[in-house]
Amino acid sequence: MPEPGPSPSQSRLADAMARVGARTRLTHSEPHSDTTGDLAPRHGEESRAAAGPDASALERILRGPSGVGTTGLYLTRREEPPAPREPGTPTEGVPVPGLYHHPVPEPDPVRVEEISHRIKRWAVDEVQACPPEWEDQFDGFSVGRYMVACHPDSPTVDRLMIATRLMVAENALDDCYCEDHGGSPVGLGSRLLLAHTALDPLFTTREYERPWAESLRSDAPRRAYRSAMEYFVQQATPSQADRYRHDMARLHLGYLAEAAWAEADHVPEVWEYLAMRQFNNFRPCPTITDTVGGYELPADLHARPEMQRVIALASNATTIVNDLYSYTKELDSPGRHLNLPVVITEREGVPDRDGYLKAVEIHNDLMHAFESEAAALAAACPVPSVLRFLRGVAAWVDGNHYWHQTNTYRYSLPDFW
Numbered sequence: 001m002p003e004p005g006p007s008p009s010q011s012r013l014a015d016a017m018a019r020v021g022a023r024t025r026l027t028h029s030e031p032h033s034d035t036t037g038d039l040a041p042r043h044g045e046e047s048r049a050a051a052g053p054d055a056s057a058l059e060r061i062l063r064g065p066s067g068v069g070t071t072g073l074y075l076t077r078r079e080e081p082p083a084p085r086e087p088g089t090p091t092e093g094v095p096v097p098g099l100y101h102h103p104v105p106e107p108d109p110v111r112v113e114e115i116s117h118r119i120k121r122w123a124v125d126e127v128q129a130c131p132p133e134w135e136d137q138f139d140g141f142s143v144g145r146y147m148v149a150c151h152p153d154s155p156t157v158d159r160l161m162i163a164t165r166l167m168v169a170e171n172a173l174d175d176c177y178c179e180d181h182g183g184s185p186v187g188l189g190s191r192l193l194l195a196h197t198a199l200d201p202l203f204t205t206r207e208y209e210r211p212w213a214e215s216l217r218s219d220a221p222r223r224a225y226r227s228a229m230e231y232f233v234q235q236a237t238p239s240q241a242d243r244y245r246h247d248m249a250r251l252h253l254g255y256l257a258e259a260a261w262a263e264a265d266h267v268p269e270v271w272e273y274l275a276m277r278q279f280n281n282f283r284p285c286p287t288i289t290d291t292v293g294g295y296e297l298p299a300d301l302h303a304r305p306e307m308q309r310v311i312a313l314a315s316n317a318t319t320i321v322n323d324l325y326s327y328t329k330e331l332d333s334p335g336r337h338l339n340l341p342v343v344i345t346e347r348e349g350v351p352d353r354d355g356y357l358k359a360v361e362i363h364n365d366l367m368h369a370f371e372s373e374a375a376a377l378a379a380a381c382p383v384p385s386v387l388r389f390l391r392g393v394a395a396w397v398d399g400n401h402y403w404h405q406t407n408t409y410r411y412s413l414p415d416f417w
C-alpha cells in the first residue's frame, strides 16, 4: 500500500530543513540572543557539519520506514483517518493577522463527540471537579476538540483520554489556585506543593501516609491530578512518567514566579516575563505525545540538549499563542493580568497595539527557530521514535493554535487591524 504523502508537519520540517541547509550553520551550544531580538545562531562549540540533506531526502526520512515488513516499525497507527471538513464549513474565529501558523484539518467529529462525553462524565462524576455552576465554562472550553486536534496520531480514544484528563486537571488547578475560581498568590506555594504530591507521591511512615492520602481527595485540583495521573501511569513507561513529573514541576515553578510578581504588583522586564512563561507553559502537554501515541521517545534521546531546545521553543510558541488570543479576556479580568503584549507595552513604553504586534513577531521568531531546530535534529538523528516525537510536537503546536483561534466562547481578538 503506498505510504501516505507527508502531513503538514512533515512537509513543514522538510521546508525548514531546506532553509537550514541554505542558511548559516547552526551550532550545538546554548542559545545566544543578539540585539536584534532574533534567535541568533548559537556561539561556542564547533559548527554543525556540512549542510543537512535536501528537503526531498528529509521528506523521505519523515515519512518514516516504508516497504515490505516495515509496518511493525510503527508501534501504533490511527484506527481511521480524520474526517475531512465539509467544503465551505466555516471555522469559528480568525487567526491573528500576521501570525505564522499552520492550519489543521477539522478534528474528527465522531472522536470529538466521544471524548467530550467521556471527559464530562469523568470531571463531573468521577472526580467531582466540575460543579453545576461551572458546567457552561467546562463545555465552552471544548477540551474534546482541543485534544483531538492536538493528538492526530493517537491510535485509540483511551489513549486520547490520557491527555484529556491531564488537560482538564491542569486547568482545574490553574483556575482554582491561580485564577478566577478562587485563585490567589497568597499561600500559593503551599497549595501547589501539596497538589504536586498527587503527581509525585509522598513516601513516608504509615502513620503520616494516611492523612496525606486523604488530602488528595480534599479539593477538585487534587482529585483531578491524582486520578488523571493514575490513568497516565497505567499507560506510560517509568521514564515518561518521570518526564511528566519534571515538566509539571517546571509549570508549578512558573506559577510561583507569576504569583510573586502579582503579590508585589510588579511588572517584570520582557526577558524576565519570557523566562517565567517558559515555565508557566503548555510544555507538559506536547511532551506526552509519545505516551498518547502509544510509543516511547527513549529517555536518553529526550534528554539530548538539541531535543530539549526543540521542546522549549515549541512550548514557548504555544504559550505565546495563548497570550495573543487571551489578551482581550485578560484585559477585562480584575487587576493586571500579565501577558507578553502587556509587558512589552509597559516596559518598552509603546502603545498597546505596538506591544501586541511585537509579541506576534516574537511568536513568529520562536516558531521559525522551533521548525529549523526540529528539522536539523530530524536530519541529524533520523531514529523513528525521534521523527515521530518531533511530528507529534509539531502537531500539538498546530492543534493548539487551531483551538485558540476557533474557541470564540473563550477568546476574541483586539481591534488592532
Ligand SMILES: CC(C)=CCC/C(C)=C(\C)COP(=O)(O)OP(=O)(O)O
Binding pocket: 167, 170, 171, 174, 251, 280, 281, 282, 283, 284, 285, 319, 322, 323, 326
Ligand atoms: C494546560 C496547561 C499545562 C497549562 C499551563 C499554563 C497555562 C494555564 C497556560 C499556558 C494558559 O495560560 P493562561 O493562564 O493565560 O490561560 P487563559 O489565557 O486564561 O486561557
Ligand SMILES: [Mg+2]
Binding pocket: 322, 323, 326, 327, 330, 339
Ligand atoms: Mg492567557
